[in-house]
Amino acid sequence: MITKPPLPPRRDLPAGRLAQRKKHLLTEIAREEGLLARSPRLASLRSARFMRRRAAAPALAVAVAAVVVAVLLVSPWEGSPSLTERARAAIGSEPVLHVVTEQPGSLLGPLVDIETGKIVPQTRQTEVWFDEDRALKKTVDRLDGVLLDEVLETPQGGFTQGGPLITCAWIAAHPIEATKLRVSCTENMENGTTPRQIPEAPPTLDARLAGFVDHYRSALDSGQAEEIGRDTIGGRSVIWLRFTWASPTAKDNTSSPANAQDVAVDASSYRPVRLRNADGS
Numbered sequence: 001m002i003t004k005p006p007l008p009p010r011r012d013l014p015a016g017r018l019a020q021r022k023k024h025l026l027t028e029i030a031r032e033e034g035l036l037a038r039s040p041r042l043a044s045l046r047s048a049r050f051m052r053r054r055a056a057a058p059a060l061a062v063a064v065a066a067v068v069v070a071v072l073l074v075s076p077w078e079g080s081p082s083l084t085e086r087a088r089a090a091i092g093s094e095p096v097l098h099v100v101t102e103q104p105g106s107l108l109g110p111l112v113d114i115e116t117g118k119i120v121p122q123t124r125q126t127e128v129w130f131d132e133d134r135a136l137k138k139t140v141d142r143l144d145g146v147l148l149d150e151v152l153e154t155p156q157g158g159f160t161q162g163g164p165l166i167t168c169a170w171i172a173a174h175p176i177e178a179t180k181l182r183v184s185c186t187e188n189m190e191n192g193t194t195p196r197q198i199p200e201a202p203p204t205l206d207a208r209l210a211g212f213v214d215h216y217r218s219a220l221d222s223g224q225a226e227e228i229g230r231d232t233i234g235g236r237s238v239i240w241l242r243f244t245w246a247s248p249t250a251k252d253n254t255s256s257p258a259n260a261q262d263v264a265v266d267a268s269s270y271r272p273v274r275l276r277n278a279d280g281s
Contacts, residue, residue, distance in 0.1 A: 083227055086270040087241065088220040099128045099209060107143055130205050137203035153203040172196040212275060216263060219243030228262065233274055237267035242278060 105124025113120055127140045135155045141148040151160050158165025168185040171178040175191035178184060184191050204210075219225040225243040232238065244260045260278035265271060 082223075083239065083241070083270075084220045084223055084225050087225070087265050087272075088217070089270070095131050095133055097128075097130045097205070097213065099130070099205075101126045101128075101209075105143065107148070128205070130203070132202075132205075135200075135202040137205075153200075155200055155202075157200060167200060169198050169200040172198045212261065212263075215245045215259075215261070216243055216272070219245065230267070231264065233264060236273065238264040238273060239267050239270075240264050 102123055102125045104121060106122050111120040111122055112118070122144050125142045125145075127142075129136075129138045131137070135153075137151075137153040139149075139151045139153075141150075149161065151158060151165060153165065157170060158167060164170055166178070166181070166183055171183060171185055171191060173195050175193055175195060178191045182189070216225075220243075225241045227239060228242045229240045230238065231240060240262050241264075242260055242262050246259070262276050262278055263272045264274040266273055
């Protein structure tokens with residue numbers, strides 16, 4: 001009988017040791033069903049153009065939990081920290097960002113109950129681990145808790161459940177296979193026959209989400225975030241915070257009127273659980 005080797009144990013990160021954080025990230029990514037160890041197959045390859053369209057799609061309809069994946073080593077509170085101090089500590093400053101977004105969605109159109117004729121609501125969830133410094137990104141998509149897709153992007157290439165992720169670097173290294181699959185990064189769809197090595201484009205985070213993280217942290221650091229109310233979301237008590245920032249105009253170095261967003265943080269953990277524009281949208 002063949003047995004699988006045990007997964008490496010989860011370990012907390014010693015503060016201030018970047019090398020240990022990097023090893024921890026690779027361990028956390030690798031332990032998720034051993035994605036890197038799977039034999040590549042060409043069963044569900046996708047084109048570079050398709051992946052670019054997917055990356056550009058809006059992924060922030062309802063944002064839930066923008067937090068770091070590493071265990072936060074926060075000292076016990078001394079005195080009475082402010083709300084913004086607690087919210088800032090909950091986000092942390094570790095190199096790996098862990099984000100879960102949820103929005104109404106379906107796979108092949110609305111799901112309809114045959115007996116009643118009513119549409120059955122479904123939830124599309126996307127979970128992302130992102131380390132910009134190491135150019136590592138893992139994305140897991142689920143529909144009502146059922147796994148749809150899992151993608152790992154690294155400087156050595158991308159991997160999916162069905163095989164390698166088709167990128168321009170992969171096409172350059174596998175021109176004949178790419179031609180058979182009818183994928184290309186050139187307008188004339190010609191890949192040639194000689195393999196070439198070009199760098200993988202680094203993975204990116206959705207622009208709106210990346211902007212939220214940067215502006216939210218800055219607002220908490222400067223004390224500009226303010227409490228605007230309390231609420232209950234999904235049975236969870238939350239505190240609404242509002243933060244603003246100025247956007248530079250395209251024509252000069254002046255700033256346009258301030259933008260504003262509201263974020264609901266858990267009343268116990270102070271981690272963000274929902275994001276909306278200040279106008280409620």
